Amino acid sequence: MALVGACTAALLPQRSSVTVATPARVLVDPGLIAALLGGRLAGVAIAAAAAVVLDVLFIEPYGTLDVHVVDDVVALLAFGAVALTVATLMARANDRRRAAEHRAREILALSDERERSQREQARLASEKTALEQAEEARRALLRSVSHDLRTPLAAIRAITSDLRDGAAYDEPTRQDLLDVVGDEAERLDRLVANLLSLSRIEAGALAPHLEAVDLDELLTDRVRRLSRLLRDLRIETRLPPFVPLIDADYTLVDQVVTNLLENAARHAPAGSTVQLEARDHGDMVEVSVSDEGPGVPPADRSRIFEPFHTSTGGSPSSGVGLAICKAIVEAHGGRIRVDDAPAGGARFAFTLPVHRIRTELTA
Amino acid sequence: MTVGEGRLVLVVDDEAPITRALSAALTTRGYRARTAANGRQALDAAATEDPAAVILDLGLPDIDGLEVLHRLRAWSDVPVIVLTAEGADERKVQALDDGADDYVTKPFSTPELLARLRVALRHHRPGGAGTDPTAAPVLTVGDVVVDVAHHTASVDGRALDLTPKEFGFLAFLARHAGKVLTHRMILQAVWGPEYGTESEYLRVYASQLRKKLAEDPERPRLLTEPGVGYRLIDRGTPTSSI
Numbered sequence: 001m002a003l004v005g006a007c008t009a010a011l012l013p014q015r016s017s018v019t020v021a022t023p024a025r026v027l028v029d030p031g032l033i034a035a036l037l038g039g040r041l042a043g044v045a046i047a048a049a050a051a052v053v054l055d056v057l058f059i060e061p062y063g064t065l066d067v068h069v070v071d072d073v074v075a076l077l078a079f080g081a082v083a084l085t086v087a088t089l090m091a092r093a094n095d096r097r098r099a100a101e102h103r104a105r106e107i108l109a110l111s112d113e114r115e116r117s118q119r120e121q122a123r124l125a126s127e128k129t130a131l132e133q134a135e136e137a138r139r140a141l142l143r144s145v146s147h148d149l150r151t152p153l154a155a156i157r158a159i160t161s162d163l164r165d166g167a168a169y170d171e172p173t174r175q176d177l178l179d180v181v182g183d184e185a186e187r188l189d190r191l192v193a194n195l196l197s198l199s200r201i202e203a204g205a206l207a208p209h210l211e212a213v214d215l216d217e218l219l220t221d222r223v224r225r226l227s228r229l230l231r232d233l234r235i236e237t238r239l240p241p242f243v244p245l246i247d248a249d250y251t252l253v254d255q256v257v258t259n260l261l262e263n264a265a266r267h268a269p270a271g272s273t274v275q276l277e278a279r280d281h282g283d284m285v286e287v288s289v290s291d292e293g294p295g296v297p298p299a300d301r302s303r304i305f306e307p308f309h310t311s312t313g314g315s316p317s318s319g320v321g322l323a324i325c326k327a328i329v330e331a332h333g334g335r336i337r338v339d340d341a342p343a344g345g346a347r348f349a350f351t352l353p354v355h356r357i358r359t360e361l362t363a
Numbered sequence: 364m365t366v367g368e369g370r371l372v373l374v375v376d377d378e379a380p381i382t383r384a385l386s387a388a389l390t391t392r393g394y395r396a397r398t399a400a401n402g403r404q405a406l407d408a409a410a411t412e413d414p415a416a417v418i419l420d421l422g423l424p425d426i427d428g429l430e431v432l433h434r435l436r437a438w439s440d441v442p443v444i445v446l447t448a449e450g451a452d453e454r455k456v457q458a459l460d461d462g463a464d465d466y467v468t469k470p471f472s473t474p475e476l477l478a479r480l481r482v483a484l485r486h487h488r489p490g491g492a493g494t495d496p497t498a499a500p501v502l503t504v505g506d507v508v509v510d511v512a513h514h515t516a517s518v519d520g521r522a523l524d525l526t527p528k529e530f531g532f533l534a535f536l537a538r539h540a541g542k543v544l545t546h547r548m549i550l551q552a553v554w555g556p557e558y559g560t561e562s563e564y565l566r567v568y569a570s571q572l573r574k575k576l577a578e579d580p581e582r583p584r585l586l587t588e589p590g591v592g593y594r595l596i597d598r599g600t601p602t603s604s605i
Contacts, residue, residue, distance in 0.1 A: 147422075147448065154470035155380035162388045162473035173387045180380045 015058055023058040024079040027051075031083045035090035043087030051080045144320060148191050152184035183228055190262065193255060194324050201327045208249035208331050212355045215243045215278050215285060218250065222257045223276065229262065232270040238277045245355035246285050252328045253352065256336075259321040260289040260348050267293035268345060275341075281351070284334065288349035290341035301338050325350065367394030370415035372480070374398045375405040375431070376446065377424050385418060388473045402426030409435055416484055418476070419463075420446040421454055429457055436462040442483035446471065452590040459545045459591065466543065466591075482541040502537040505597035507576070507584060509537040518576050525575065528553060532568050536585065536595035545592040569593060 015023070027050040035043025055065055059072045067073050159177045163169075169177065200206045216239055223235050246253075264274045272292035279286045296304060305326040325348075329336040334351040341347035372394045374385045379400070386396040397412055399405040402423045409417060417435070421428030432443060445458045445466045455466045464483040467476045502509040506519040511534055516523045525533065531553035536544065546565055550558040558564075573585055586594045 150448065150469055151378055152380070155378065155384055157470035158381060158384040158388070158473045158476075161471075161475075162384070165474040167388060167391050167473075169387060169391050173391065177384060177387055180383055184380055 012057060015062075021075070023054055024075060027054050027079070028083050028086055031087040032090050035087040036094055039094065040088060040091035043091045044084060047080070047083035047087040050083055051076065054079055141320070145195065148320070149188065152187045152191075155184045156181050179228075186228070190258060194259070194320055197252070197255060197324050197328070198320060201324065206252075206327060206331050208252055208328075210247050210249060210332075212245040213248045213250050213253060215239070215246055215287065218254055219257060219276055219278070219287070222254055222261065226258065226261055226265075229265050230274070233265060233268055234271075234273040236273055236275045238275060240278065240280055242280075243278050244280055244285060246352045247355050248332055248352050249328075252331070256325045256328050256350060257287070257289075259325050263321060263348070264289055264291040264293070264346075267291060269293065272345075273343070280354075283354050284351040285354055286349055286351045288347055290343065290347040291345040292341070292343045293345040295340060295344060295346045296338050304338065305336065366392045366481070369393060369395055370484070371395045371397060371412060373405065373408050373412070373414040373417045375400075375402075375417065375423070375428075376420040377401060377422070378420075381420070381446075384473070385476075388477065392477065400424075402428070402431040405431055406434055409439060409441065414441060416442040416444070416480055418444050418446065418480070421451070421458060422448060429454065429461065432458060432461055432463055442480075442486070444476065444479055444483055456545050456547075456591050459543060460547055464542060486539070486542060502534065502540070504537050504540040504595055505584065507533075507537060507595070509534050511538075523575050525572075529568055529572055529575070532565075533572060533595075536593060540595050540597065543588050543592055543594045549592065565593065 010026075028047075031043050031047030031050055034046035052065070055067065055076055056063065059067055059069075059076060061068065067076060159181050163177075197206070219237060219239070223230070223237065261274070261276075268274060268291040274292075275288075275290040277288045277290070279288075305322050326336050329350045329352070332352050334353065336348065336350035338346055338348050367389065372389050374382050374389070374396055375398075376382050376385075377400050382398040382400070386398055389396040397408055397414065399408050402425050405417070405419065405423075406426075408414070419428055419431060423431065426434075428445065432445065435441070435443065440462075442464045443462070445455065445463045447455045447458070447466055447468055449468050455468075458466060464486070465479045467479060500510065500512040502511065507516070508518075509516045509530075514530060516525055516530060516533055523533075532549065535549060535552045546562040547559045549565060550561055554561070554564065569585060569587065573583075576584060578584060582598055584595060584598045586596060588594055
């Protein structure tokens with residue numbers, strides 16, 4: 001409206017020197033601008049106001065709404081039509097622009113939203129994969145444990161069911177079968193010990209009960225206890241003259257040694273030699289078990305300490321034993337690894353800390 | 364010592380305690396036992412020593428047991444009893460469909476395994492008196508009598524009123540008495556070669572047959588092998604020693 005006033009003020013002094021076309025042309029602009037800024041209604045209102053102003057101030061007789069000359073009537077009508085049309089078109093274009101801007105903002109927001117949901121989806125997918133892997137590991141554990149439990153049970157059940165049936169065995173056969181039952185029962189016992197350790201490891205409750213342990217005594221005793229399992233192998237124990245005492249949980253370390261010897265018995269050919277060694281490395285003692293079996297290919301050397309991996313081949317084999325060894329050794333602050341034995345088989349070696357009294361004395 | 368009649372049985376298992384136990388059980392009953400610890404040894408022994416039967420563990424370290432069975436079946440119809448782990452239903456069905464004669468789930472009872480072995484050997488013996496199952500016009504399994512030629516059946520002397528499919532089902536089971544038959548085998552033999560997966564048909568027919576046979580749940584003749592198939596046994600003998 002101010003613009004209508006301004007235009008009028010600028011044009012009024014010249015009203016006698018110009019035709020009605022000039023103010024008409026100029027007075028279209030406020031309607032146009034109003035339409036641009038204020039929308040359709042404002043544009044139409046200003047255009048109407050401009051038409052009134054044009055009539056009153058620029059069309060004779062001045063000061064009234066009366067129009068006498070036909071030309072002026074036509075001019076006024078034309079002005080009105082043009083101003084209205086321009087204002088309407090302008091307003092419509094403006095509406096479209098606003099709608100387009102609004103849509104653009106919406107699209108932007110939607111694409112942001114989409115990106116967020118894609119990120120969320122990716123996060124959920126990776127979580128799902130992790131859960132599925134954990135679930136798969138759990139299933140693998142169950143498979144391997146039930147296989148490991150069933151294998152000795154199958155032999156025991158096969159033999160006892162036959163004895164109950166009254167099978168007429170001769171004395172040497174009967175003795176041999178009793179040995180099998182005894183061996184398999186011991187195997188079950190070792191497996192159950194491993195499973196108990198496994199549940200402690202899983203619960204995060206594997207806190208070694210440390211005491212001064214005489215390795216010489218532990219190794220000798222363990223070899224003696226496993227004499228039946230190891231009967232087809234030659235066990236060579238090599239210890240330095242004075243093995244330092246170690247800071248360790250006797251039962252847990254005994255389990256590591258048991259598992260490694262059992263592993264050697266499983267893979268080494270009958271009649272071959274298994275070397276059991278201890279070496280003094282100052283603040284650590286290294287214990288190693290070397291066999292003359294097929295060895296462990298370099299690619300598998302870290303994998304075999306992972307729980308429940310299934311060895312290549314048909315039957316799923318424990319894998320639990322070596323994983324337990326690793327957990328026990330690491331709980332003591334030691335390390336376990338496997339490499340090539342001098343005779344070509346596998347050499348498993350683990351370290352354990354020397355008893356602190358000596359460490360303090362030599363420090 | 365007469366049961367085994369010196370026949371050679373090949374025992375294939377990678378677990379030495381199992382092969383020791385089975386060798387002892389077989390030897391003491393007059394069989395000869397040969398053991399193999401993996402698939403390669405098993406195929407070699409089967410080819411060179413011509414065993415009368417094979418006891419085959421499906422979980423072998425080198426070649427999968429099913430593959431061993433497959434290769435064996437390419438040239439031999441020796442009776443094969445597979446040893447499977449519990450829960451490996453698909454594998455035992457696969458083994459039976461691929462030509463195994465029977466299966467036993469570990470841990471197993473040795474007398475039961477030996478009973479299955481005897482059934483397999485009996486079925487296999489070619490031309491034995493009245494034992495060629497395809498030729499027999501009248502099949503007798505305990506008190507169940509199936510007259511294939513006249514399409515009649517009776518139990519304990521009582522004539523059975525059977526539909527054609529029920530008769531086909533019973534006749535097929537009787538023809539292979541004592542042997543486990545998979546759902547697929549029964550469907551293809553009785554319903555036709557385009558069938559194979561419709562095991563729900565069999566549940567319906569087995570239930571009808573049991574009613575008509577007036578089965579005593581304590582001493583059934585028609586045994587369900589869950590997830591695998593059916594087996595018709597001579598009720599006179601306990602299940603554990605068919």
